[in-house]
Each structure stands twice: as C-alpha cells, then as structure tokens.
Amino acid sequence: MRDHPGLMTALLALVLALFAASLLIGPAGIAPAQALAALLRGDATAEALVMREIRLPRALLAVMIGASLGLAGAAMQGYLRNPLAEPGLIGVSGSAALGAVIALQTGLAASFALGLPLAALAGAALAVGLLLALAGPRGGSLTLILAGIAVSALAGALTALVLNLSPNPFAAAEIVFWMMGSLVDRSMTHVWLALPLMAVGWVLLAGLGRGLDALTLGEDAAETLGISLTRLRLMLVAGTACVVGAGTAVAGAIGFVGLVVPHILRPFVGARPSALLPASALGGAAMLLAADVAVRLVLPDRDLKLGVVTALVGAPLFLHLIWRTRAEGL
Amino acid sequence: MVSVNLCADQFALMLAAPGQLVSVTHVAADPHVSVMAAAARGLHLNRAQAEEVHALAPDLVLAGPWTSAYTVSLLRRLGIAVTVIPDVRTLDDVPDALRATGTALGREADAEAMAASFTADLDTLRAAARDAPGPRAVLHNPGNYTSGTGSMADQILTLAGLSNVAAEAGIAGGGWLALESMVMLAPDMVIGAEPYPGASRAEEVLRHPAARALAGPGRRALLADSDWVCGTPHVLRAAAHLRHAVERAP
Numbered sequence: 001m002r003d004h005p006g007l008m009t010a011l012l013a014l015v016l017a018l019f020a021a022s023l024l025i026g027p028a029g030i031a032p033a034q035a036l037a038a039l040l041r042g043d044a045t046a047e048a049l050v051m052r053e054i055r056l057p058r059a060l061l062a063v064m065i066g067a068s069l070g071l072a073g074a075a076m077q078g079y080l081r082n083p084l085a086e087p088g089l090i091g092v093s094g095s096a097a098l099g100a101v102i103a104l105q106t107g108l109a110a111s112f113a114l115g116l117p118l119a120a121l122a123g124a125a126l127a128v129g130l131l132l133a134l135a136g137p138r139g140g141s142l143t144l145i146l147a148g149i150a151v152s153a154l155a156g157a158l159t160a161l162v163l164n165l166s167p168n169p170f171a172a173a174e175i176v177f178w179m180m181g182s183l184v185d186r187s188m189t190h191v192w193l194a195l196p197l198m199a200v201g202w203v204l205l206a207g208l209g210r211g212l213d214a215l216t217l218g219e220d221a222a223e224t225l226g227i228s229l230t231r232l233r234l235m236l237v238a239g240t241a242c243v244v245g246a247g248t249a250v251a252g253a254i255g256f257v258g259l260v261v262p263h264i265l266r267p268f269v270g271a272r273p274s275a276l277l278p279a280s281a282l283g284g285a286a287m288l289l290a291a292d293v294a295v296r297l298v299l300p301d302r303d304l305k306l307g308v309v310t311a312l313v314g315a316p317l318f319l320h321l322i323w324r325t326r327a328e329g330l
Numbered sequence: 331m332v333s334v335n336l337c338a339d340q341f342a343l344m345l346a347a348p349g350q351l352v353s354v355t356h357v358a359a360d361p362h363v364s365v366m367a368a369a370a371r372g373l374h375l376n377r378a379q380a381e382e383v384h385a386l387a388p389d390l391v392l393a394g395p396w397t398s399a400y401t402v403s404l405l406r407r408l409g410i411a412v413t414v415i416p417d418v419r420t421l422d423d424v425p426d427a428l429r430a431t432g433t434a435l436g437r438e439a440d441a442e443a444m445a446a447s448f449t450a451d452l453d454t455l456r457a458a459a460r461d462a463p464g465p466r467a468v469l470h471n472p473g474n475y476t477s478g479t480g481s482m483a484d485q486i487l488t489l490a491g492l493s494n495v496a497a498e499a500g501i502a503g504g505g506w507l508a509l510e511s512m513v514m515l516a517p518d519m520v521i522g523a524e525p526y527p528g529a530s531r532a533e534e535v536l537r538h539p540a541a542r543a544l545a546g547p548g549r550r551a552l553l554a555d556s557d558w559v560c561g562t563p564h565v566l567r568a569a570a571h572l573r574h575a576v577e578r579a580p
Contacts, residue, residue, distance in 0.1 A: 046516050
C-alpha cells in the first residue's frame, strides 16, 4: 500500500468487484438483490443455503488460493531471479496433488482433520526442495524447467496410478480434477481446512520482501547486507509448500496464476520484489476469481476445470516469456 | 459362452444352464454393482480384453452396446461370434433384453417366462402407484448427474410414488444438475447412491452442508447401484425399496 497506493487500491477494487460477481453468478439464477439479502439473512431458505454454503466458500477459496498462487509465484521468481518459475509449471502443485490423493485414498484424510492439507504440504515441500536444490541459487532457466518437467510428469503419473488403484470407480475420473483444479461444490469445511496452513505460508512469504530486494544485487551483496540466504531459502520452501499444499488439497492443481500475475504487475512496481509480493497476492486473487466466474458462465451446470481457463491465458504468455528469455541470451 | 459386459453378465447368469457360461467380467462378482455376484463367484472372471477371451475359446461372446468396438471387432476377426445384448433404457426394454439373451443362450422358454413375470410385476406396481402425485424427489448420482423424463430412473421414481424434480427442471434423459440448482428446487427427498469404498469428490457432494441441509433425517434414501446399474428385472426391487423409504418419511 505504501509504495504504490494507486495500483494497490485498483487491485483491491478489482478483487472486491470480482468477489461480488462470484457471489452473484451461478446456475441457480438468483436475482442480485435477493442474493445479497439472503446472504446477510442466513436463514433456512434455499437462497440463503445457496449463498452461504455454496457460493460464499467458493468465492472465499478463490481469493485465498489465488492470492497464495500469486504470492508463491512472485516469491519463487524473486528468489530464483527467473520469470519462468511458477509452482504449477514446475510440478510443485502436481506433487501437492499427489500428497492429497494419497491421503484421501489411504484414509489418512478421514482419520484426522488436517491429514489432507498436511499430506499435500509434504508433497509440495518435497518438490520445491528438490527443485531449488537442482536449479541452484541462480536458478538457470533450462535446469529449472527441465527439472520441473520431470517432477510434474512423475507426480502426474503417480497421481493417476493411485487413483486408478482406488477401489472407488469415480476416483479415476478425478485425475482431471487433481491436474486442472476446480472450486465446484466446495464448502466452508474446505475453507477452514485450508486457512490455517495458508495463513502460516502467507506470513512466511510476506516476510521475504527485504531479503529478495537485497538479492537483486547479487548473493554476495545480499549477504553483506545481513541477509542469510539459507534462511531465505528455508522460508521460501516452507512458505510455498504451505500455501500451495493447502490450496491444492482442496481445489486441485491450478497452473499459470503464479506466472501470469507477477509478469503483468512487474512493470507497475519496478524491479522490487518486496512491492511485487503484495501486488501479486491481490492480482492472483483477482485472476482466480475471474477464472472461476468464467467457468460458470461458459458451462453453468458442469464442472469445467479452472486450469483450462488459466492455461488458455497463461500458456501463450509462457511461450512469449521463453521467447524473450532466449532473445536476452539467458 | 463368455460375457464381457456387466449387464450382459447378469442377464446371462440369470438364464444360462449350469456349465454353459464359462466367464463373466470381474465386476459381475462385485456385489456393489451386480445382483448376480454370488452366482458369478465360481466362474472365471475376465477384464473384457480380446486376448484373454480368445484364450477361453468360447463359441459365443455376449457383449453390450458400450463394449469397446475394438474388442468386438478384434474378437470377430479372430473368428469368434459376438452377440450384442441391447441396451435397457426404460423399464419397457427389460423383456427384450431378456429375450435377446435367451435366444443367444438357446434358453428361449426360460427367458420368455422371466419376461412375462417381470411384465406382470411391473403392471402390479404401476397399478398400485397410480394415485395422487407423491413427494418431490431428486436423484443425485456422483458428479451431480441426475435423470429426468424418459429415463428408467424416472420411471422407477414414478413407480415408487415419487415425482421427479429433475423433470420439473426440464431435464430429459440423463443430465447435470448443479448442487445449487438442486437446493433451489427444494425437493422433499434426495435419493443418492450408496458410496463405494475409497474416496471420491463426486460422492462427497452428498456430504456437502447444503446437501445435508436439504435432506434431513428420513428425507434421504440411498440406493444400491447393483439394483439399477443394469436394467435387469431387479430394478423393480429399487422401486420397492424407494416406496418403502417414502412410506417411512415424515
């Protein structure tokens, strides 16, 4: 807010407008005034049930998960100083989905409340730790992307394997959900399930700003400024694992948000990661809200996956970024 | 004789002479989806793949309309006769499917007797159900699938004395009904499917707070998939079960 009041206010207004749209758009076709009245009333009518138990958690999750992905994308890109780093593309979300699927199919998720998000967190932490170790501190594009492809492919294959081995005939059909993500039919239970770990992750990632700013001057300069790179890396891994794990556990793996949002916002905030982090959080929330409204407008009754929309926007941008990275000779 | 389709399996298990049927699909032995699971247990269980079916050297293979076209054409190229048992879309198709299986197995008389007894039972239930429109019910299958007018499920609801909410919403045949649309229709009863072991998001919808609020105690019925996954004469059991649930409902 302090650095770019205009941008932050605009983003906040956008998030609020899209949040309202998310509450007001849905297959039940409730008139806006009636919908808001039902939301505030919260009685036992069908309208109130739809607003409070179906649309509100959906909109809240879109904000929470979108902000998480935007934040994680900006933080990873800041640490690796590489605009191609994004939790979905390099397999962190996919590994979180694998953790979630294992927890669900083994019964771990049913046996204790936080089993599901914690298993997803473990998957995400494993992937992000492995990737940072492979890519090294400077995060060479080629190594990062190749390692990401390998981790994504492995996580995707293992997710498919676990779901195919499930005794539940519907599980295998849900491979698409885990790989593309969706917020259909989520409830407040899912909000409470994801929120604690996400909050921890937000705090960890938001605290990276100063360190990442220093890192733009190079590792040596950062260390002379009193930044511990080990601590920075640890906070990044833990924070990313928390937010991506918790989000993926309830909504599947949603790609490209962490790529698109920092890329669009970077020109507005200059080259300072500390300013990009909060802006990307708001931008991510706006993008996921918009995507979730779009899937409802295109196919109201069916469960079109969020990843379809985010990839349609994100994949061309990703190609453009690769093109530009190559032109710069990196 | 080998069957490679769950529905064909069950018709064949009902009609075949002892020893006539060598193999059925592995799902036919699963009581969750098959009413003939006990009868299937002694038989070889196949996974509907051409290679294993060929190895059993059957005189005839029974398939369903949804059996992989590749498998069917491959079996035919290997010189094995394949009979496709017609699909049962409504209750009125059940006798035809029975007769088709009977003809394939050379058990026409048994098939005819079973078809006649089914028709008689159906007529009895229809006569009993013909009174004032009953409670409004919605069918919720995993993944928010429902069945509207013209479907066998709709006929079963009518037989049980229920009026189908999906039909009110203009759904014909099978279709999707979003959870919030279902809540807005405010049905008196929610009829779901018995959950399978393991976990799935598709089944989780019935545990969603909004779905729970809709279907309080006595206003929810679970049907076993086995009773109506296929249009065997056992579908009438699903109707009877529902009718019982309606009578107990507050």
